[in-house]
Amino acid sequence: MDIIFQPPKRKQHISPDVKRQIFERLLLMFDDKKLKRDSIKMVVQVFSVSPKTVNKIWSKAKLFIDTGDMVSFPNNLVKRVGRKHIEVDTEKIKLIPLRHRKNIISLSISLGMPKSVLHRRIKEGALRRHSNAIKPHITGENKLARIRFCLSMLEERNLANNPTISCAFLKMYDRVIRFYMLQESEKYYLLPEENEPYRTCKS
Helix, strand or coil: CCCCCCCCCCCCCCCHHHHHHHHHHHHHCEECCEECCCHHHHHHHHHCCCHHHHHHHHHHHHHHHHHCCCCCCCCCCCCCCCCCCCCCCHHHHHHCCHHHCCCHHHHHHHHCCCHHHHHHHHHHCCCEEEEEECEECCCHHHHHHHHHHHHHCECHHHHHHCCCCCCCECCCCCCCCCCCCCCCEEEEEECCCCCCCCCEECC
């Protein structure tokens, strides 16, 4: 036999105004020091609450009546209720290197807090996502150096014999060309007041 799991029901919150309306409806059906038959059932259908809730409201109201006090239903929710707001330490984020701020996972590990918290802070604007493209860093001297290098790779014998023919370059089998492999675009998570990083590359 399969066991069907049923999640626990959330506690129903009823405002003081609704509690007073329930009490007044029960009071109309109160006669000879007791409630009329099916009074609880009728109130349950009208206000869509559980019989246990109606019984608790009536029992609490009877205590006030027996002592001669005014019936009141104060709000039991004090201050803030629900999930507590987790603040992000902005000073700690500033100390985290950018290489550890490329995704939510690495940033959450560095901060020691869940990813869900960071997702909520991004929606609230406490953090922002920035796409950073690399920029070439070539000076005028660099451009001249490149032209000189290209000219030095031309075969001189072809130029001397017939300058009109298309030039041929040296084979360059004995040379090693090194490349710096960098991501053209990176993603970082920054604070709203942080300056966007400026990445350059010179080959």
